[in-house]
Amino acid sequence: MTTTVASPPRAWWEGRPYALLLIALSVVPLLWPPIPPLTDLLGHMGRYRVQLDIDSSPYLAQYFGFKWAILANLGVDLLVQALAPLIGLEPAVKLVVLAIPPITVAGLIGIVRETHGRVPATAAFALPLAWGYPYQFGFVNFALSMGLAMCAFALWLRLGRLGWRRLRMGLFVPIGIAIWFAHVFGWGVLGLLVFSAELVAYRRSGDGLIIAAIRAGLACWPLWPPILLMVAWRGQAAGTTGDWFYWRVKLGYLLSVLRERWRDWDIVGALLLHVLFVVAVVERRFRVDPVLALAAAVMAITFAVLPRILLGSAYADMRLAPTVVMCAVLAFNPSGFSHRGQAAWAIGATLFFLARVGTSTAALALYSAGWQAQEPALDHIARGSRVLALASMPCSREWHTARTEHLSSLATVRRDAFVNDQWVMPGAQLLTVHYDKGGRYTRDPSQIVRPTRRCRSRAESLLEPAVQSFPRDAFDYVWLIDVAPAKRPVDYPELIPLWFGERSGALYRVDHSVSGTPRSD
Known part of the structure; x- marks a missing residue:
């Protein structure tokens, strides 16, 4: 007669109800405003109106031209093109932009489940970055592509864990192309994340660093097809690249990852995340996941070498700053603490998340009121x-x-x-x-x-x-x-x-x- 040893029950911060609650709460800040009060969004909406109605409006063609083309910056544009005829332009924009934070949060939770095997007690600290400064700035195509990239990376890890590698190869050709069309940044970040995961896997299998790096690069081949699209895209582009290595500005971006309305509160929140990372590094009871640790290092190097203007897009390095912090915080798990200690971390992380949700809701309501006036x-x-x-x-x-x-x-x-x-x-x-x-x-x-x-x-x-x-x-x-x-x-x-x-x-x-x-x- 065999005896089955029951596995210990999951802690409350590791269960599905908690994860679903975090995903649902990430929607709250934008529920009230009729139009999401993000800095550049209304400019995008003006363009959406032109793309939708230039052929039917007696006025728009007098001033504007619009022609569809291959472009790595079309995520929200394409979704609005599909939804606006059904529900109207403004509701379509709100629906799509409202969906970006929960998509991102769901992707991040999926990633830590696959890397750590469970949701770390400290994970909620990183989740407000889903609607951090690049999102607040209104870089909606970028933010959408990053959210989709996080979900795609979680899927890549899961399919690899299940041994479904052929299925993964087939799925990620169209997934990579779709994310590239949403925004080239998301495609690039997904490639770096996948490379990091595969490099760690080949190193674990006994390969040397150089061989593992080569094999990891080759394993990313399903994400290669957009390179051909890049050639076609850049052939019609005239964007410039410049402003390299402004270290003081880059440091400011790291302090601005949660920038929203109240300077002191936003900077304190960013500093808390940086301090948490330092504590996790020096405190031995934190366990580090090598995939996310390597991803954080790769993202940090990329952030350091990126210029401010890349291919005509401003704030290129600023956009990546929240991802650097996100990967760094999620790489660590306080699993070496007692259950009570982990519960304390989980409570602190949840309170931080709730505080950011609350102040974000208030900030966006105030911005919206200013617009409506x-x-x-x-x-x-x-x-x-x-x-x-x-x-x-x-x-x-x-x-x-x-x-x-x-x-x-x-x-x-x-x-x-x-x-x-x-x-x-x-x-x-x-x-x-x-x-x-x-x-x-x-x-x-x-x-x-x-x-x-x-x-x-x-x-x-x-x-x-x-x-x-x-x-x-x-x-x-x-x-x-x-x-x-x-x-x-x-x-x-x-x-x-x-x-x-x-x-x-x-x-x-x-x-x-x-x-x-x-x-x-």
């Missing part, structure tokens, strides 16, 4: 008109902004209007602007005005010179966003006030029968 100006804008937007922004060193850089794109979304806030970059965007009459006030960042000359870029302006110099015959309205009443323009008879916000913002109609006197900026 400016939206009544849209009621006074005629469909298909031409709008000069001037959004007042603090100097870029400021932690908190109103995130109104692209609020003016709502005029394109809801009124089919031309607005001077769209990005134009061959090979990085499918949208083009062909409204030369507007002069330099036709594209991003001409809509941004700064408080001083010292903190503006060359393409930005100051409010008063912009009001003086813009071509009157090229625009029907001037929309001042987040501009205080004391700074509203006066002594311009051709600017007819239509709407004033209670605290900031104003809309003027340009009276073309009155001769303005624009001067050079």
Whole structure:
């Protein structure tokens, strides 16, 4: 007669209900705002309106062009193209953007289950990074591709553990292509994660480092096909690469991984994650997973060598910073502690996660309220008109902004209007602007005005010179966003006030029968 020894029950932080709760809570911050208040998102939404309606709108084709092409930056664009005809543009955008944090959290939980064999008690510390600074910035295609990459890596590990390698090879050819189309960054990160896992596996099997590295690279072959797409993509692109090795800026990015609204709170949260990593390194009761440890090292090296601008995309290195921290925190498991000690870690991690969910919910609600206070100006804008937007922004060193850089794109979304806030970059965007009459006030960042000359870029302006110099015959309205009443323009008879916000913002109609006197900026 054989005796079966029952395995110890899973701790509460290792069970499926806890994992599902974390996934569900990651949705909470964006449930309230009608439009996710992410910095660049409304600019993307203006582009979505053009791609959806340029053939049917009597106005959009006058100002914009749009042509589908092979592009490694289309994740949300393609999903919106499919969903918007069914549920509308704004609900489609909210649904897709709302899904990104839970997709990412689910992927991370799947990864630690496969690497550690269970969910570590400290795992929840890393999960708020799923909606960290790159997501808050509105890099939605990037964020979607990263979430999909995490889920794909968890699947890669699981299929390998089950011995289903042929199935894995077949599945990951289309998976790699799909993630590449979502955003090239996610595809690249997935490749680095898979390489790390395979390198560890071959080293465990007894291969030397060089042989293991070669075999690991060859094992990644299902992810190779997008290299051919890269050749076609870069053949039509004109993006630049530059700003290398700005170490002070990179350190700032590591402190900004949770950047949202309240500087001290966000930095304390980031420092807590860095301190947790140091504690895990020196405290012997933490067990380290070699796959995630190697992945963290590879991500850190990649972050160090990445420039700020890569193939025309700004903040390339900043985007990777949360992934570095994420992998570093998840690599460690406090399994050497007693059950009570692990429970204490789990409670602390859960409280941190809940605190970030709570403050994120409050921050995004406040951003949304600020947006909604400016939206009544849209009621006074005629469909298909031409709008000069001037959004007042603090100097870029400021932690908190109103995130109104692209609020003016709502005029394109809801009124089919031309607005001077769209990005134009061959090979990085499918949208083009062909409204030369507007002069330099036709594209991003001409809509941004700064408080001083010292903190503006060359393409930005100051409010008063912009009001003086813009071509009157090229625009029907001037929309001042987040501009205080004391700074509203006066002594311009051709600017007819239509709407004033209670605290900031104003809309003027340009009276073309009155001769303005624009001067050079």
